[in-house]
Amino acid sequence: MHGALLVAGTTSDAGKSVLVAGLCRWLHRQGVDVAPFKAQNMSNNSVVTTDGGEIGRAQALQAAACGLAPSVAFNPVLLKPGSDRTSQVVVHGRVDGSVTALSYRERKAALLEVVTQTLTDLRARHDVVICEGAGSPAEINLRATDIANMGLARAADLPTLVVGDIDRGGVLAHLFGTLAVLEPEDQALIAGFVVNKFRGDPALLEPGLAQLERLTGRPTLGTIPFAPELWIDAEDSLGHDGAVGRPAAPLGADWLRVAVVRLPRVSNGTDVDALAAEPGVSVRYVTAPGELTGADLVVLPGSKTTVSDLAWLRETGLADAVLAHARAGRTTLGICGGYQMLGRAVDDPHGVEAAPGRHAGLGLLDVDVVFDPDKHLGNPAGTALGETVEGYEIHHGREVRGHGSAPLVTLADGTPEGVDAGAVLGTHWHGLLENDGFRRRLLERVATTTGRAFRVSTTTSFAAARAAQLDLLADLVESHLDTAALEHLIEHGAPSGLRTVPPAGAP
Template sequence: MLSERGAAPALLVAGTTSDAGKSVVTAGLCRWLARQGVRVAPFKAQNMSLNSVVTPDGAEIGRAQAMQAAACGIEPTAAMNPVLLKPGSDRSSQVVVRGRPVGEADALTYRSYKERLREVSLEALAELRASHDVVLCEGAGSPAEINLRAGDIANMGLARAADLPVLVVGDIDRGGVFAALHGTLALLEPADQALVAGFVVNKFRGARELLEPGLDMIRSLTGRDVYGVLPWLDGLWLDVEDSLALSVDRGPSRPPLGSQTLRVAVVRLPRISNFTDIDALTVEPGVDVRFVTAPHEVADADLVILPGSRATVADLAWLRERGLADALVERAGRGLPLLGICGGYQMLARGIDDEVESRAGRVEGLGLLPTRVDFAVEKTLGRPVGTAYGNPVRAYEIHHGVVHVDPSADTEPFLDGHRLGAVWGTTWHGALENDGFRRAFLREVAARAGRDFACAPDTDFAAERSRRLDALGDLVEEHMDTAALLRLLEDGAPGGMPVVPPGGP
């Protein structure tokens, strides 16, 4: 399947807003095509996310693209997300290019990167189009962010440069989907509008016959077709891209096997990263997972998790300001379980020396583990393997902080980290996705918390993830015009599309 230019067909999935469903729709399209034997790959030119993963070739990319690669049945690579921005504050982000950090930039200094990043992104897309049958590209935010259009490399800037047809996804559950679809198109300049082939309505619930008049009107007003209306289905997407989609309560989907629920409180840090570490707990029967921000919310939890952070020192200060630091120390004093992962593990130390991320120098930690942390300039990226509780563990690590344990301390090893009493710490992300390890860890947590809780013996997280990806592929097959999608891929960007002025036709 080659375009006239000799490259594989490609399509851009844009959205009216962040969290409109671009990642989900792209993953569904990937799964649908892969099940037909098409060699398909995902692509996102520029991603802003604190949820990332390490690929087999040692690159850091957005977590959503890794899961889209899983939907395609292939391993993720650096080319699938050549530019990753990891916010460390409201004004600056770490810039990761081809899987490696190249520096920090704010909104103004980032402009100096733009031309280079545009070339990197187009090269990566060309690489994927040369080695696959189809490439499905995901946009970022909205293509109608007109203040950013001049330097855009992720939305219409990419579509124009690579001559990609564009589908715009709108979230009807938020309300105002027709205004969002029409307004997005109308704000684009004519040359950009020419590439927009049509729309996808996402998260619909209700009577389809009541929606039809609106679909007819949007077709008439814009001259574009609606390629599908995807129904609302709860709990389909793991590995969300950012905290906009982070549920406060991700409680048990099935009742516990024992007489009690195991209550897990995950501290929702301001710069929380890789909170997808918690996904495996949310599919365990009887495990009630809640994201919390106040001291009283951790008081009765059986397990508290301090997750990863892109701003360890700043988020540690936030813990103290909120009174959560004292609450965690008090819990540990009572022997109640606490798990720190990556940045959360660093916060458990006696001291942190950071001249890299926050440049705050020496900072006092929570003192719950006999460790100290030094921030290194070089970022550690890896896919380690190990054992814990007699079970194999595969994981990944992404961190600047290097943890050193006091050699005189009486601690036990835990994955790559340490354990002291009911306090565990590790830099490894994804460890809880290993079924045997997860069950063994939860059994010990339950015993220490005095809970009559029995883990399900057959929970298979990898199978559950695959099942959800299959469900996304089913949504595409059942609720989208797949024949029209195939024509769009074969024929490329549509010609002669009408221009929609900002004031309407």
């Protein structure tokens, strides 16, 4: 099999990322040499690749579905929002300035060449490439400079599926309307639809899908059911109720309760997914001080804007709640930006994040953080809590440790990283909780501190749990989509003569 396919969506969070991951896993299980591709991603959830760059975490997950290590080729353009109006631009894994929504338009012509050439190179190295769109192709105000949806599809002649989330309501209108607002040349590449997150009897939906095909001339290639056991994170989205994952019942008498502060510019919030994979560990995102009451572990996750998110902590009263939690001897963990907030001060002399100056931290750890102009990227390894660990780093902050600070992590060369102050811990490393041994030692410490009758599982493997989720996605693709039609699209492209909707000349 040789070819490519683009998965577009009626909206953001329609299911593009997980569908691409499922398609990639399905093909990989058949022995196909497949790779993922997302021309442009907007996310603060990123990873460091083996080639030393930075890409969206969703593309790293899709790479894992293909049995591949993450590469900058899978996501050549990454936008990391720093505010509602500005984003840092990462091109081929490296920071390449900042843009506003308007100024970014001026860069897109050059970036279209970047993404199309990257895709061409990727297709030369792999038999199949499954591409993911961004947002929705129905954003016609952005079509003239689009590089991720139909702009990419037209440039690379990609057959395109449109996926819609029926859980949101109005999915038939969303699918029809997405097609109808596109110009005829774009419509010619839309080959079919997929319905995501369906609950109930599919027979009730069939008449609507049949009418949709009569109206558009395009089939729905399948309806993916809502799968409550699916918790794998796609992008930056969080559960509507704040819960993370679906943990099994505890092995002991008690649950451990983890409160993760949902910062306004949270980054790599998926760091806590590994905690939610443990039996008896309840993980919830919180945004109010009262929600920390009774928590056994409080986590301050990463942040794209440490200084402003620290100010938000104080404005909301969460800073006082975190201080009270820590001073009561209960465990607090800071990761990357959250670690920086726990220190004495954040010094930003170059104005990397905010106006140049020194900003007081929460003072729970004996460490200062100084922002360097260049971003620190890496895939380090070492030991922590007596266990061998690996992780990845994406940050501007450089720690300046106090003389009495015990390290949380010790690198192979003896370099200290992070701080372990007993009840309060901090690290710049993302992915640390994915190390099974470290996670168990941390949870044992939390249970001992709180006196919970909690027993840590000795068999939970986060890597295995993630692999099982990818296999579940592939199972859903294989069981509920027309895989023969998918294979034909990948190899032969969109069929010719597809109807334009509305008919040409209609008002």
